Amino acid sequence: MKRALLALVFLVPAFAVQPDEVMKDPQQEARARTIGKELRCLVCQNESIDESDAPLARDLRLLVRQRIAAGDNDAQVKNYIVARYGTYVLLKPPFDQTWLLWLGPFLLLGAGGIGVLAWYRRRPLETPPLSEAERARLKSLEEGDT
């Protein structure tokens, strides 16, 4: 029988980035951290390489820093990894391939907004008079109350 565990199984409690990886230039290091947060660790469950302790994540972190040291800009660094592992590694997927995902929330909002507007226009502007049954019920309630 498989073991059932509640939570957080794969997150070995530690911190991914090790001191020996850190770049000397704090600005470059900050860039590397940001890029690392946007790249998916390939062997983990929904973690970025910045959070993961997997050896491959470490290799990729080092590679990101090498590319930065070599003078790549952020997009070039990311493209370097994407050229090897595909857009799957991008935790923020590229707009041109996933425009439906990016526009989805706003399309939803637009559709909802149109629905609300349509509802405002369609609904009656005055309270409809009581129906026969409602009047009878009102009467019975009034009598019941006394």
Place this chain on the structure above:
Amino acid sequence: MIAEIGLFALILALLIAAVQSAVPLVGAARGQASWMKLAPSAASAQFGLIALSFAALVWLHVTSDFSVANVVHNSHTDKPLLYKITGVWGNHEGSMLLWVLILAFYGLAVALFGKNLPPALRARVLAVQGMIAFGFLLFILATSNPFERISPPPVNGEGLNPLLQDPGLAFHPPFLYLGYVGFSMAFSFAIAALIEGRVDAAWARWVRPWTLAAWCALTLGIAMGSWWSYYTLGWGGWWAWDPVENASLMPWLAGTALLHSAIVVEKRDTLKGWTIFLAILAFSLSLLGTFLVRSGVLTSVHAFANDPARGKFILALLAIVTGGSLILFAARAGALKAGGIFAPVSRESGLVFNNLFLSCAAGTVLLGTLAPLIADALHLQKLSVGAPWFNLVVPVLLTPMLLVMPLGPLLAWKRGDGIEALKRARFAAVVAAATIIVTLVLTRAVSALPALGLGLAAWLLFGTLTEWTGRVGLFRKPLRQTLAHARHLPRAMHGMALAHIGMAIFLIGVTGSLSWQSEKLLVMHPGQSTTIAGYTVRFVGVEDNARGPNYTADRGLFFAEKDGRTLSVMRPERRLYDNPPEPKSTVAILTNFVSDLYVVLGESDDHGGHVVHIFHNPLVPWIFFGAVVMVLGGLVSLSDRRWRIGAPKKAARFVEVEPAPRREIKIPVGGRYALPALAFLILVGVFFWRLQQTAAGDTPNLIPSVLIDKPAPAFALKPLYPGQPSFATTDLKGRVTLVNFFASWCLPCRAEHPVLRLVQGHGIALVGIAYKDKPDDAQGLLAELGNPYTRVAADADGRTGIDFGVSGVPETYLIDKNGIIRRKVAGPLTEDVLKNDILPLAEKLQ
């Protein structure tokens, strides 16, 4: 014996649930009071039986009865008592039992406190609750029996995952489930109302307190989970947009919307169909969360063991509960008459605006969570949607709502005066503008984000305060009169103000955490100190092998100092638990309630140094304070007089029980009320398809190669055996080559090894690349198992592996005569794949 009693009670509860879901419903339809009266008795009996069953499981865990599989897999005699008890729900089976226990508890509450409900409504509500209980009890008994015996019983158990051995486990899941399952009440009331075809103020008066209670529990549950992960995982963060976290956020967003729309139903007798829909949605999203967490359709760091059989069962439950209720909704919602009329500018419209944005936010989280699954199931592409996407989209979507949030309560019901509301909010606007300017100046305008976040929070905070002070007459009337006003103001109004202020505090916390978190990562030797955000952190040393109740720890000792004064001693630990022998680190946090100093102890190096990770997390405590204030607001509102009084009892007695008028059930195709049902049907189809794929072994995490039909990357590798020829890109030309990445540390590589021998004699070059392996080890492996390769190269640092897109060994690439990659096999090559795919293709390429 105890286990059998527990199981037997569960089976009895199932039978009672069957009766509870059928008899009262028929009674309500026919107007038979005695049949309807069965419902409360059945609900009480059901609670008693499930409580007995749950008590049995607790007993088994506390007494460490290792003849029961669930105890064996999750407990150990050395485990502290607290974790023996909380470990009951620290696993799939036990947590499902807690789930149905809470469901039965809500049923009991309706039975006990629902005496002044119209009898037919109460009977129907309890019948729907009975149906849900029936489904989940059947699920437990059929797929997840917590009382399963194991023979022969082991001497001791396997222990509980160390990460779960935390007080957080005592509170987080129970509150979370109180929230999830609490939405079943609104759901049952919604279904009962759809059956009756009537929604009125009395109905809303019943639904709102239950929804509010569930919402409070869920808010607290989520906040506790977030706090738990903040102080446990040592990454300094509190929300990762993981699918399982999203699964709790979606019902929260829908439930928050429901909470607000139910006010409109109660006060103004309109938005009925929409409120019913939200009630169905909130509970359905809770169920969807249960499905996502326990079925394995999504990959998440928070993992229950994944079992496709369970997944199909929960999917079936979800399809019946949500699908059934949405079809009922489609058939009946049109019959719900709208009552009160309101102008486009009014309190009602403010709440409609709130609902529009909250439900779109829920939809957005759903979209982001499911997009990878849907794109993959439909074979469109492999896609990742992570924190960077959510962090960009969700705040943009919710900002308009937050902007309107303080204005809504300033508007009158029916017809509000927008200009007057804006005028009254001008003080808040001024404070917000000042906040933005001051923040920009103080931060030297590095980024607009903190200024906008704090400005928004100030607008919300002072806008809400304006409304509240206006109501109680503060600053306008003498204090004594103000106090009297405050006392007579309905508690719900105080509650609303408090909850909205909680939201403002939460926003401040989020802004601080996103904008000003700083961290230091360094190797420290005893005696060294470092500074961060005005603190000096002095590292005294590490006490090795400190014993805890069931673990051994390396306990770090740090002094946190400020202005030459020692503020506190901080003791982060690295623990190794005895059973299971797994590591866990505990974080040391020094808080002054405005910011946290957060110290994590890492590994030690060979020279007495220790890796230390220090965070300064400004305003993060406010994230959790904000949530607590929101919950307090909910509780204050819950204490409102009108919930305690409820609908007048006298009137209830006089309403005679009449059979519900028979209505034609329209076939719900084409109508706008049928849209949710159709959308849901498609979603269920995708889930089912995905489960089929998972069961068929199409693992969700298999990444396709982007290099297929592209030239192999350039490389030049040294030979594994000194003296042999090296291996470079140019060697690929002129011959079909199979490149196999392997390593001695990789067990699947050993399993694959015999298959590689079958490649011989087909005129293909088989090149082995030892991936991130020591030459001695790789040579040892080949000496032991035999060398099937024509040539073996070494990729010591794994760079060539990365160039090929290797994510784990073994991986195999078929490359044609021109050096173009034609196939990639991730994972061990099987005989089947080799003979039916690789070799025929290789022959064609020859």
